[in-house]
Amino acid sequence: MVAAAGAAGAGRPGADVDLGGTYDVVVVGGGVAGLAAALTSARALRSTLVVDAGQPRNAPAHGVHGFLGREGVPPLELVATGRAEVEAYGGRVVAGTAVSARRLDGAELPGAARFEVALEDGRTVRARRLVVTTGVGDDLPDVPGLAERWGLDLLHCPFCHGREVADEVVGVLSTSAHGAEQALMWRGWSDRVVYLQHTGPAPSEELAERLAARDVEWVEGQVVGTEVDDDRLTGVRLADGRVVRLGALVTMTQVVVRGGGVLEGLGLRPEPLLGPGGLVLGEHVPADPTGATAVPGLYLAGNVTAPMAPVPLAASGGMMVGSLAVRDLVADDTDAAVAARRERVPA
Ligand SMILES: Cc1cc2nc3c(=O)[nH]c(=O)nc-3n(C[C@H](O)[C@H](O)[C@H](O)COP(=O)(O)OP(=O)(O)OC[C@H]3O[C@@H](n4cnc5c(N)ncnc54)[C@H](O)[C@@H]3O)c2cc1C
Missing domain, CATH: 3.50.50.60 (FAD/NAD(P)-binding domain)
Known part of the structure; x- marks a missing residue:
């Protein structure tokens, strides 16, 4: 074993610490x-x-x-x-x-x-x-306002944060063929899940049936921004001007x-x-x-x-x-x- 330079265990040193050795x-x-x-x-x-x-x-x-x-x-x-x-x-x-x-x-x-x-x-x-x-x-989808909400009410993992938003309307922002599955997964935590198709494909007939059976609302149209009030996400804005009211948003990164x-x-x-x-x-x-x-x-x-x-x-x-x-x-x-x-x- 070769001894390290400097005293060990003396707190968290800053950038001036000599690392030699x-x-x-x-x-x-x-x-x-x-x-x-x-x-x-x-x-x-x-x-x-x-x-x-x-x-x-x-x-x-x-x-x-x-x-x-x-x-x-x-x-x-x-x-x-x-x-x-x-x-x-x-x-x-x-x-x-x-x-x-x-x-x-x-x-x-x-x-x-x-x-x-x-x-x-x-x-x-x-x-x-x-x-x-x-x-x-984590690279986020290219929607203005998302970065400011990341980790707060813009989430990715139901096991990490699903419990905390179980009483909220949860929007799932789809960017891929996996989006509808993700919406079905979040349905395990919240009974008010909205599938935002955004840039993802339209769900297959089978997936559409599964979303309907679980009362997941399917909203077509591209999301172009967030709605925030008092540092809380309150919804997302669609390209055609509609606002979808939400308490949390989920995305893949x-x-x-x-x-x-x-x-x-x-x-x-x-x-x-x-x-x-x-x-x-x-x-x-x-x-x-x-x-x-x-x-x-x-x-x-x-x-x-x-x-x-x-x-x-x-x-x-x-x-x-x-x-x-x-x-x-x-x-x-x-x-x-x-x-x-x-x-x-x-x-
Ligand atoms: C928003 C969010 C919430 C999450 N919540 C949960 C949760 O509730 N429960 C859970 O189990 N998991 C959660 N996770 C997952 C969790 O973040 C990871 O499991 C964990 O951070 C992985 O630890 P790590 O040490 O591999 O990487 P990190 O925690 O990312 O640590 C890496 C460290 O290396 C440093 N570093 C990077 N490059 C360099 C470099 N060149 N030189 C020196 N240092 C460098 C970084 O600054 C950082 O300090 C969450 C993830 C996200 C994105």
Whole structure:
């Protein structure tokens, strides 16, 4: 194990922190996945650094739902607690954006640093093992006003927020052949669901029957804007001037990988993320189900590789790659010890 530079566990340092030195584990991205990886590594007595740009995907939402034991916790409170837990075990969490990474010469030697990560502000740091948990961003349909409502009353996941809007009229903004199915799904939470056809196709005869059977109102016409009163969504405006009154709006997003520059330098590129019926949901960076990649010592976890993973799964993916990195380092240390012993004690 190589000691990290600077004092560990001294709070969350800012951009002036010197990152010089080699860490056993560097984690790029300090959301739940990255912090879970870092907690696992720090608890295993490994020098651990998290570099985090501070924008978890769910930051606009009021609460994290469906996370047993922390139901409804505000997203930024959850990661602040996670950071404190990492720091309590000697891990360091620094604010910053990683822009690139490269493999180091001699990376195959036991005990050697394998990666160098460069930050936007010019700082660099070396790592024996690298965990990338940069997550994804959400591209919204091109309708003015949607971005301001995202995560508040513009929603995407019924399991995350369906319960909170169960008493509302819920509009489902269709942009694809999946829109009608999505409206039927939300019918499980609200008995007042409106299918806004928008840019999606007209539902098949069979789907139209299913929508009718579930009393889902089908509104044709393109949505061109939102109606908001006192910072609450009250409806959407259609191109022909009609207003549909709603208390919440649901949409699908296109997910976009964050931290791509870091992965690209290591030979990993985003690939299309396919949903039901081959529908393109955006992109992700594939990895082994454990989070291991084709690059020895590089692991992925959370939404960057599994964009549909909610918080508990992202956290468990982080714990998994943290433990894989540690197991790998223990084996590495043993290899280095054997090599050193052979030099001392020739056969
Ligand atoms: C609006 C909304 C609400 C949601 N609500 C729920 C919910 O109620 N329950 C639930 O279980 N799930 C919910 N989710 C899903 C949840 O957001 C994800 O499961 C979770 O954020 C994934 O964690 P992650 O660590 O993989 O990524 P993130 O949480 O996105 O964290 C990634 C971190 O990496 C940082 N980063 C990115 N690029 C870089 C870089 N180059 N250098 C350094 N740092 C970088 C980011 O700033 C961020 O801090 C919701 C999602 C959305 C969009």
